[in-house]
Amino acid sequence: MSTVVRTERRGGVLVVFIENPPVNAGSLEVRRGILDAINELSAKPALTAGVLIGAGNTFIAGSDLREFGQPLEAPELPGVIAAIEACEKPVVAALHGAALGGGFELALGCDARVGARRLVVGLPEVTLGMIPGAGGTQRLPRLIGVPRAIDWVCSGKRVPAELALELGVLDAIADEDLLDAAIKFSGRTKKRKLKDLSVPTSAEGELLAAEQAALRQGKGRPHVRAAIESVKLSRLAPIDEALRCERAVFTELRMSTDAFALRHQFFAERDAQKVSELRGVDPLPVTTIAVIGAGTMGTGIAIAALDGGHQVTLLERDPQSLQRGRERVAKHYETQSAKGKISAQDAERMLSALATSLDWAALAKADLVIEAVFEDLRVKHEVFSQIDQHARKGAVLASNTSYLDLDAIAAATGRPEDVIGLHFFSPANVMKLVEVVRGKASSATALATGVAIAKALRKMPVLSGNAFGFIGNRIYAAYRYQCELMLEDGAYPEQIDAALEEFGFAMGPFAVADMSGLDIAWRMRQARAELRNPAARYVSIPDRLCEMGRLGRKTGAGYYAYAEASRGTPDPIVRQLIEAARIGKGIQGRVLAPHEIVDRALLAMANEAAQLLAEGVCSRASDIDVVLANGYGFPRWQGGVVFWARRHGREALNQKMKWLNEIAGEGLVIADLEGLFED
Template sequence: MTTSPSKEDRVLLHQLLAESDAAEQPSLAGVSPRSVQRLLVIGAGTMGSGIAISALDAGLDVVLLEQDEAALLRGATRIREHYAGRVAAGKVEAATAADGLSRLITTTDWSRLADADMVIEAVFEDLAVKQQVFERIDGIARPGAVLASNTSYLDLDAIASATARPQDVLGLHFFSPANLMRLLEVVRGDKTSPEVLATGLEVAKRLRKLPVVTANAFGFVGNRIYSAYRRQCEFMIEEGALPQQVDAALEAFGFAMGPFAVADMSGLDIAWRMRKSLAATRDPGARYVQIPDLLCEAGRLGRKTGAGYYAYETMAGRALRQPDPMVEAIVLSASAAKGIVRRALADEEIQRRALLAMVNEAALLLGEGVAQRATDVDLVMVNGYGFPRKEGGPVFWARDRGEQVLQTDLACLAAVSGPGFVRGDLRHVLMQEV
């Protein structure tokens, strides 16, 4: 008598096969990557320092470049303290740490770009700033150097247009902290050469990352899906839930943190800046929740300001979050301003709608060719966005529900989401990869 495999076993197999499939890039058969030994990282902030640590751990020679000495010193100190902490914890031998640090050069001298095999830009997430940086890189970097941007949602082709060699440009979207997070979105621009894409994948492998190839589109795979998820959660607080209820429901499903707690941790100004960058192209008829903007306008930018969706109090070195009556007042006022009669939402509805929003956006991405495979979506969301590993990912969840239930649920989601909701073709998600 045979028994059906448990959900745990099916999830494990699903993730293993997804990783194996992601590593296969038939279009690169016979393409040799370029040699990379010296990596130059522009930007010594948290992200740039984490990328530098990953490269040092992989045995690469690293140049960390900043435009001012104070920022450079902070980055260099961050790297030294990382290795000192690892040694003190017994995780790394002192000789290994010393070897890594011996391969690190910190500088404000942009002429060092000329020696790099690969350049990774990790500066402020602003298109004009990144274009200025790439224009400067283009004038100094040697011919054949791979030029990578760590952008998390900007147009890679627009960044590449600042150079005379867009074929040498690709995106390497690391996740913070870059030295710990395994996921790496490898973004293929319109003119990225196969050789450069192959080089990006080879470097990812050397850094012991999990690379997922994505086409160039706003937010790529992860941020695009997460934005749809967060937007649906904003709809729900406008309709009747409060941030703490939405977070609690999704944490009960298995997320380490709910979307509003995550927003506070990241800083509400990051998404605010992104929304403002899209304002000119946003459909004026689409449903838009103003609550996040109202919080930002009130100076509530998250943990760093002591207030966001929650109020924060530091105790024993930890920022403890508490529901805030001021946030409830802002939420209720925003609902009333739109004439919305608030209603109670059950936790099951919150979970279902949030997950359906992810599934629908995955279907759209697959239909547009941004994501290569449905299972790539699960790799990204589980390894970079806190989707509970035990649930396999939004695609696994969708396939477990079945097409008939999904179609019915998606029709309901479209109805409550209002104008601007675009329904994806679920066949892209449900079709099993061969």
């Protein structure tokens, strides 16, 4: 008798309730229970049809991911679906909440599907390094065609009920009680196996376009290519042969490094939302958000808040800057509407929720104030002094600082308990990560409000302690420094960038520096010069570039030249500068192989991550991987630097770190790496 599946007779209909909270994951016990129920339906003559429905708020929101790294146990999902198809009585899937992954494949194996109005369906397996393994790549194309199936499968998108009905994936949408509607529908449903349908024909150009788009979006990873080939096989091979091939590929891919890494990211992101110190703490309600600073970052934050349904007040110091900021926001919504991403009515509605002001008194209406001004402590002190005078009592006051001491910023107010950091990443309306920074006086309520608002804006909040650079920029600084050392040791910017992009980074460190502007890090180095470890090697190459006026793309030259190429081209002037720096230090440059470049960069990141854990800046090791994947372009299919370190094992990682110390010099302080291996 299953503890997670129960049956109930409603006249001649056997209703099968799946009760595996919180999301009714399709575990082994769920599969056993459903199979037993289908056998019961087949065996009892008085029963005429079956209905599968999830208890609680959802159908089956995916398979139990904990099983994917383990040996598979029978009954496997294809066997359960085969039993449904072999049953002589129709089975209707009653879908609400989410029917994802194996849950959606189970529904596709039924004879009909009735959905609730707010249902979403999808096949997210490719986002976890696998392909659907229970018929998703074979049954779905028979309903929506191969090009659209490639898009659905390779993107892992969640498709709303209305579109699913329009395309024939759903047979009906219930405007009454879902279970009652499904029971009624089962009375007029006949057996209809999707595997018996033919695949609609598609133009070759349409197929090629879908394939190319999926490869671009999926970075050409092996599981993306495998998903495309499996969907295409639906029109080339008999269904049973194609199903066997799909299952074989799924079984192989689920044990791949990509799959383990992406599952690690999935669980890490889920765990990052569980902040033990905030358990039981209620966030404050936030309706109106004030954003101070109408530059690129401020307007990006304002757009994110408007998208989240909030009233927003954008504050600036002069009319020209304020007007440019408002125009930037308006242009964003105009573009989104023109591209069909939102309706003209929605664009107008969101823009109408934006107020602009030059008057500090406008802060009095805000529940949350977010400062997004120049990264200078003196400037932020002035701003927070004004905030303290004008923001209402009890409002949460947040700084978007990237590096600065949050406690020093909070000291400009008489209410440091209300001050937190909300470190957004540019472009703030696109990037998912928000570091929620805890000052020494920050109240639990203020922090809980910061986490809640980040979630409301569909961001990924990660709690950080107050330390230089917090989590992400602290690790990125160590990564960049190691890459600068490699310039002195014999590599050139394009070689280092190429090696790290081949590893999977969206951009190499020097291309990133040119894009963001070399002067940002230059000012930071100048401000922290007196804190520099005198025993550490100091690389002056980036300083010399700044002194030459080569500040990156905005000046047409940085590590690369940008006169005729948007991506930049290697510049002989930079080579000469690097070679002169080597000669000045008496360093005999040598060729650095790509694997050495990658190892040195990631070891530096892992070492800094271990330092952060030892200092208590972050509460769990996996939070670091969430930060790097969501804010710094670390390839998700590589898991993150903690995942990378764990795959090496303790002994090997310690040996590699000793090697890095020998190369980088005595200024590199090797951390206790044990924290990287603790959950």
